[in-house]
Amino acid sequence: MFVLEGNLTFINIDQDYLKRLHDVCTEVYYKPRGYENKPYIGILINKEGRKYVIPLSSAKEKHKTWKNVNKECYLIYEYVKKSCMGENEIWVETEPDNVKHILSVIDIKKIIPIVDGLYSRVNINDDNSDTDEIRKYKDLLNKEYVFILKIIDEIIDKANKLYDKQMEHGKIAKFCCDFKKLEKVADHYK
Secondary structure, rough: OOEEEOOOEEEEEEEHHHHHHHHOOOOOOOOOOOOOOEEEEOOOOEEOOOEOOOEEEOOHHHHHHOEEEOOOEEEEEEEEEHHHHOOOOEEEEEEOEEEEEEEEEEEHHHHHEOOOOOOEEOOOOOOHHHOHHHHHHHHHHHHHHHHHHHHHHHHHEEEEEEEEHHHHOOOOOOOOOOOHHHHHHHHHOO
């Protein structure tokens, strides 16, 4: 059974490792360029000594039609005034002046095994040396962090159900990572 590995944290994952995982399972989030500093939400979970990471995906237009929760995903969102929304923000009108601002998605079906030494923690605390861009990004990460803390037990429960079902039946659900293949890569990665 998965359990939370320490505290909730954000991490960056080694790109060579992500590429290797993606080479055996194309459902693993990986792009050859532009993802060098892409943080994965570090819901580091542990199952019998093996660590996994549940990734966070940026909000996209398609998420406007999604439910807030399903068996494989959670939308991370906030309610704000419509006038606060920028041009590239993803949101759905809820009332004449208010919107549900979709920040990101917790994508449980994309969990991947992680090996010590192949990730680093992301500092989400304010620092005097932060640029305006970094401050804005840390603000987003902090909103996501607070949202996730409220539902962490549900997230882990869903991860357990998804993982156990795949391992028991050997059937890989649509758009889901192949956990057995990924675990083999993790076990032999140098």
